[in-house]
Amino acid sequence: MANHMQFSFQDASSPIMEELMQFHDHALMVALAICSLVLYLLTLMLTGKLTANTVDAQAIELVWTILPAMVLIALALPSLRILYLMDEVNEPDLTLKAIGHQWYWTYEYTDFKNLTFDSYMTPTTDLPMGHFRLLEVDHRVIVPTESTVRVIVTANDVLHSWAVPSLGVKTDAIPGRLNQTSFVASRPGVYYGQCSEICGANHSFMPIVVEATPLANFENWSSLMSS
Incomplete structure (x- = not known):
């Protein structure tokens, strides 16, 4: 849960969110290095230490061609890895269907009979x-x-988006289409999210609350709800 005046990420509560935060720090360090290099070159030009002959040098042209390519590779490789991790859903332990409405959510636990609620x-x-x-x-x-919880997301009327920042999930809910995402809650807790796609007058009033609990407690709850 975010605190007042918090500008950083919420605490990561899933492995994929930890990966996203690490990639954010990695990309930020790359951007900082680029800014430092640009400022250094500007300083050299303003002080006259970077001459016209230096600018025309073949070695410099080779460097400013290869260096940006290496930077892009350094950003692309971890980014693609995270994208594949987010799209991969293998043998989920639980499947949850989230259906967006104006302005509430319907949830169906497809592994259980009669376990559906608004x-x-x-x-x-x-x-x-x-x-x-x-x-x-x-x-x-x-x-x-x-x-591993697989979430199948769709909508009944207009575009919605099922998003829980602490778990690192955000999936668009599109009428007539099934999108899916997955997450693993690392520890017990209550995680808050909201619809993240403008969907009408009460868009701000359809929150999402995910409560992660030990398996024994979940089994007791599911038995009680489906009976």
């Missing part, structure tokens, strides 16, 4: 003390920790 934002007037305004819902998504 999730609406809890009105401010009904919000218990200590809960988050505009982020709490009446029915949370419950998932087991250390398990």
Whole structure:
């Protein structure tokens, strides 16, 4: 959960989010190195140490051709690796279907019979003390920790987007189309997200709450809900 005036990422609660944060730091360091090099060259030009003869040198032309190519490769390789990791869903332990509506979510646990519910934002007037305004819902998504959860995302009316930053997932919900993503919750906790695609007047009022719990607790909850 983000804190007030927090400008950094939320704490990573899944392996893929940890990968994304590491790539962010890697890309930031590359950008910092490029800016430092450009400032250094500008300083040389302003002080007259970089002469016209230096600019016309064949060696310099070779360097400013090869160096950008190496920088692009250094960015592309880890980026492609993360893209493949995010798209790969092998033998999930649990499949969850999220259907976007104006302006709530419907969840179906396809591995269980009769385990379907709607999730609406809890009105401010009904919000218990200590809960988050505009982020709490009446029915949370419950998932087991250390398990691969596949989320199939679609919509019933207009474009929506199912996003939970701490888990590193964001997938568009498109009417007539099934998109999928997956995540592994590393530890128990409650993770908040919101619809991340403008979908109408109440776009800001369809939050997502995922509660990760140990497997034994999840089994008890699923048995109770599907009975």
